[in-house]
Amino acid sequence: MARRKDIDGSMSVPTFYGKELRWKREAAGLSLEGLLQGSFYGKTYLSDIERGERRMPLDLARHVDRALGTDGFFERHCEDVRRARRGPHAAYFEKVLEAEKHAESIEEWCPIAFPGLLQTASYARTLVRAAHPAAADEWVEEKVAARLACARLFEDDHSTPEYWVILHESLLTEPILSPLEMAEQLDRIMVLAEQRRIVPQIVPRTCGAYPLMAASTKVMTFPDAPPLIYIEASYSGDTIDDPALVKQYRKAYDRLRAVALSPETSLTIVKAAAGDYRNGSRPDRLE
The missing domain is CATH 1.10.260.40 (lambda repressor-like DNA-binding domains)
Structure with a gap:
């Protein structure tokens, strides 16, 4: 003993x-x-x-x-x-924060905002301030710093998970930042894609009805644990590990991926939109 x-x-x-x-x-x-x-x-x-x-x-x-x-x-x-273990993040996000560090693959669908793992400081600050307009500047900056710390996931070659992200076209064509800040946000996605750290796809606004329209979704798989689904709303989030529901969400994500534009075409669109913003113009919508 x-x-x-x-x-x-x-x-x-x-x-x-x-x-x-x-x-x-x-x-x-x-x-x-x-x-x-x-x-x-x-x-x-x-x-x-x-x-x-x-x-x-x-x-x-x-x-x-x-x-x-x-x-x-x-x-x-x-x-x-x-x-x-909670730290400065919301309580409902604590489980996901830890899961991201150990994930073998992460697949995200983001219909209304760029995902936290890809956000620049300006974008994160704008979202936090919009959600908490009366918060003190120090509190906002703490939240921004915590969100940016999560993005260091892509800085370590040995621990970076396979990351796939599907974005709605409106994120590119309906800016919430100044043109130069939007260019910076899109540049981050472009650089990570060119470094083969992420695979982005765009869902055009003209594609009609598609799976997972209701909420942002994150699918995570692990080498040593069952898969996990995370869905999020404005002030709440929920993790799902029920095998039947996980299977349903994963099938829906695969169908959504089939609706989206190819990674190559999507990256070309991101690059073009970043160039438009740098030139002071707004990107055209996809026809």
């Missing part, structure tokens, strides 16, 4: 939780694989939790409690870990 190590109570909640999990697992004589037997998660996922680098999903916490006979300890305290 493993000898228990003293846990430093001054350490962060996720680290404390992870060390307690590791001690209980080793005390039970179980390997990472042994503890996960009968679950849908991989050993890397559990190892990250033990190091305090990843949250414990509720279904996995219940599985661990059953396997270790810990009388609901890990289920009761996984919410404490979630709150401790």
Whole structure:
């Protein structure tokens, strides 16, 4: 049986939780694989939790409690870990923020705003200020900085997920920024696409009815966990892991991808729109 190590109570909640999990697992004589037997998660996922680098999903916490006979300890305290990891982001986005860092692929559909992972500071600031017009400047800048920090996902060659984004044409032709700021926003998409970090597609406004018209959608897959869907509205968001619903959303995303213009054509359109804004003109709508 493993000898228990003293846990430093001054350490962060996720680290404390992870060390307690590791001690209980080793005390039970179980390997990472042994503890996960009968679950849908991989050993890397559990190892990250033990190091305090990843949250414990509720279904996995219940599985661990059953396997270790810990009388609901890990289920009761996984919410404490979630709150401790929140940071400046909205509570409903916390699970997604962590999931993005570990995703193998991310596929987004954005009908009304450029996605957070692709936003420039000017674009992010405009959205935050529009949603919270009475907020203090310091609070707004904290939110902007947090959003830009997420975009560093594309700076590390070793951890960048495969990223596919489908944008509605109106994002290019109905600006919410000055012409030069819009050019900067489109340049960011163009540069990431040319660096083969992202694959953009455009849905023309003339295509008629299409799947997923109601809300923005993010589909994430992982090498060591089940896929996850995230849908978002103005002041709320929801993560979906029910297998039947996940399957339905993924099929809808594939149908939407078939409706959109090809990546090559879409990138050409983004480049042209950026050039128009730099020249002080507004891009023409697609016919």
